[in-house]
Structures are given as C-alpha cells and as structure tokens.
Amino acid sequence: MTTESDHRDPTSGETGAEAPIIVTRDDEITIITLNRPDRLNAFTSQMGDQLMATLDDTDADDSVRAVVITGAGRAFCAGADLGAGASTFELTEEAAGEVPRDYGGRVSLRIFESLKPVVMAVNGPSAGVGVTMTLPADARIASENARFGFVFAKRGLVPEACSTWFLPRLVGLPTALQWTLGAQMVSAAEALDAGLVQQVVAPEEVVDTAIAVARSMTAGSAPVSVALTRQLLWRMAGAPSPWDAHRADSTAIYARGRMADVHEGVMSFLEKRDPVFTDSVATDLPDIFDTPTGW
Structure with missing residues (x-):
C-alpha cells in the first residue's frame, strides 16, 4: 500500500x-x-x-x-x-x-x-x-x-x-x-x-x-463503461419497466459505439492483446439520463 x-x-x-x-x-x-x-x-x-x-x-x-x-x-x-x-x-x-x-x-x-x-x-x-x-x-x-x-x-x-x-x-x-x-x-x-x-x-x-x-471490479475494464454500467444497474433497479432500461441501454450503446474505447476493445480482442482504454470519466462521460432538477 x-x-x-x-x-x-x-x-x-x-x-x-x-x-x-x-x-x-x-x-x-x-x-x-x-x-x-x-x-x-x-x-x-x-x-x-x-x-x-x-x-x-x-x-x-x-x-x-x-x-x-x-x-x-x-x-x-x-x-x-x-x-x-x-x-x-x-x-x-x-x-x-x-x-x-x-x-x-x-x-x-x-x-x-x-x-x-x-x-x-x-x-x-x-x-x-x-x-x-x-x-x-x-x-x-x-x-x-x-x-x-x-x-x-x-x-x-x-x-x-x-x-x-x-x-x-x-x-x-x-x-x-x-x-x-x-x-x-x-x-x-x-x-x-x-x-x-x-x-x-x-x-x-x-x-x-x-x-x-x-x-x-475495474482491472481490464474501460473506466467510462464501468461508470455507465454502475449507474445503469443501480438506476434500473427502481425502473418501472424494462422499456426504461431499453431506452437507457440504447442511448449508452449509441454513445459508446462512437467513442475510442469501443474501437480499442474490439481490436485488442481480435489482436489478442490487452486493451489500452483512453476515454476519460472526467471529460468524456456521456449523459445518458435526464438531468435531475430540484434536489
């Protein structure tokens, strides 16, 4: 340590x-x-x-x-x-x-x-x-x-x-x-x-x-994907319908599919090497949920 x-x-x-x-x-x-x-x-x-x-x-x-x-x-x-x-x-x-x-x-x-x-x-x-x-x-x-x-x-x-x-x-x-x-x-x-x-x-x-x-929970995983997955699972635990998950999943998949990490994840798998993810949680995290108001 x-x-x-x-x-x-x-x-x-x-x-x-x-x-x-x-x-x-x-x-x-x-x-x-x-x-x-x-x-x-x-x-x-x-x-x-x-x-x-x-x-x-x-x-x-x-x-x-x-x-x-x-x-x-x-x-x-x-x-x-x-x-x-x-x-x-x-x-x-x-x-x-x-x-x-x-x-x-x-x-x-x-x-x-x-x-x-x-x-x-x-x-x-x-x-x-x-x-x-x-x-x-x-x-x-x-x-x-x-x-x-x-x-x-x-x-x-x-x-x-x-x-x-x-x-x-x-x-x-x-x-x-x-x-x-x-x-x-x-x-x-x-x-x-x-x-x-x-x-x-x-x-x-x-x-x-x-x-x-x-x-x-984090070794070898894309940090932005970890952040989004954590939020998807927690928020969908209280969602009234699988349609809510479908909407959020679709938004996240669309956003991630256009980012560098997905290209790297696919190519590293095909090339049989460890991935090097570059998308940043601090600056590149897509907003896939409605921004809450009030509290």
Whole structure:
C-alpha cells in the first residue's frame, strides 16, 4: 500500500489525527477512513461534507479506479453523534415550511452517484447512518466482529439515508421489515446469509479484501463503461419497466459505439492483446439520463 495520504478537512481546516476522515491511496484505489475512533467514528455533518468532497475528487481523477470506505479503530461507524443530547434530531427549516433534507440521505445519494465503484470495508460495529450509508455501495466486506444496528425505532426515529429504497433491494422486503421494525442488531453471519454483505473475513483482512474486490471490479475494464454500467444497474433497479432500461441501454450503446474505447476493445480482442482504454470519466462521460432538477 502506498503511504500517500491527505489528512486535511477542506470544510474546517482541521489536519492530521483530528480530521474526520483520512484519505490514502493503494495505487489506483482510494481509501477513505472515517477517523473519529474515540467516538466510534460517530457521524457528523463535517464528516459527511468531507466524504462528499472526496467523492467529488475521485470522480474527477482518472487515476482513481475505485473507492474503499472503512473506519479507524474498532468500529466502522456508531451512527449519528448524539453529543447534542435530546435535541440531536431537531432540525431547522431551511425556509418557511420547507422540510430540511436528511443529511445521511445526502451522503447516500452522493455514494449512489459515484462514477467509480465503491466498496465498504466494515471493520466493526455499525449502526444507524453507519449502516445506511453502506447500502449504496457496490459491495460490503465485513469483519467477523461487525454488527449492523437498524435501531431507529428504539430511538423514536425512522430509517433514513434513503435506506427504505436501498435495503429491500439488497435483502428483500420481509427481511428489511424484520430488521427495521424490530430495531435489530444483525450479526455479520446473518448479514451474509441475507445478502447484505458479500464476504465475512478476519478483522485484519477486511481492508485488503475490500481493496481486492474493488480491483476485481475495474482491472481490464474501460473506466467510462464501468461508470455507465454502475449507474445503469443501480438506476434500473427502481425502473418501472424494462422499456426504461431499453431506452437507457440504447442511448449508452449509441454513445459508446462512437467513442475510442469501443474501437480499442474490439481490436485488442481480435489482436489478442490487452486493451489500452483512453476515454476519460472526467471529460468524456456521456449523459445518458435526464438531468435531475430540484434536489
């Protein structure tokens, strides 16, 4: 693993061990480490701001092929920081009568919109937003001592961070209902059986395994095609009809067929050599979906 790292929080000026996340690189893989181990990496808006800003950076950097997110210390993320006590979830209207956006949902949607694959290395217990922020990732690798807390109802809350959309698609509606209505803590083994996580490994292996999974998703593949395929699969998971997929597929195939990568992919196959893809995610990504408005 390279030792290159960025400990700076661009939203606060914090540096070093005090920064809420640490960013490192393992060659083409960016590793984001939630960095509040003394608070079990409890989530704050500052942490969310830096996480989203880092994903902006990875999207714009063609040298980054995938992202791994993990936690420092013995936990992945204990959920929202409850340091404000009973008033923690008393949110302020952004304008008169306007419901403020759920902050965890902003983070989940930013992960959903990532142009690079995202793999979660769940190194220990996670609860609340510490669970729900993992759901838009493309894979979750869990430590044997990981536990997943869907404890919202025990706090008088409801599931957030778009998890009512993501969780049933990963584990099925009956399991999602059981876990959330019962405010359950779910073991790594149960999470594996239900399909929430893809592998359970020893604690010392979780990050390296996640990096290997991220690398397997990108090695030898055209970066622009990876970005489009990721978005097609996630977005079509909620499409009402296969016609929606047909329209999006057709647009993507038409756009890619006119780009350099497809010529290179075909010719490298015919010439029995490794492809060298040159299209850039940062500058050449075709827009195959309607641009959303509002939120």
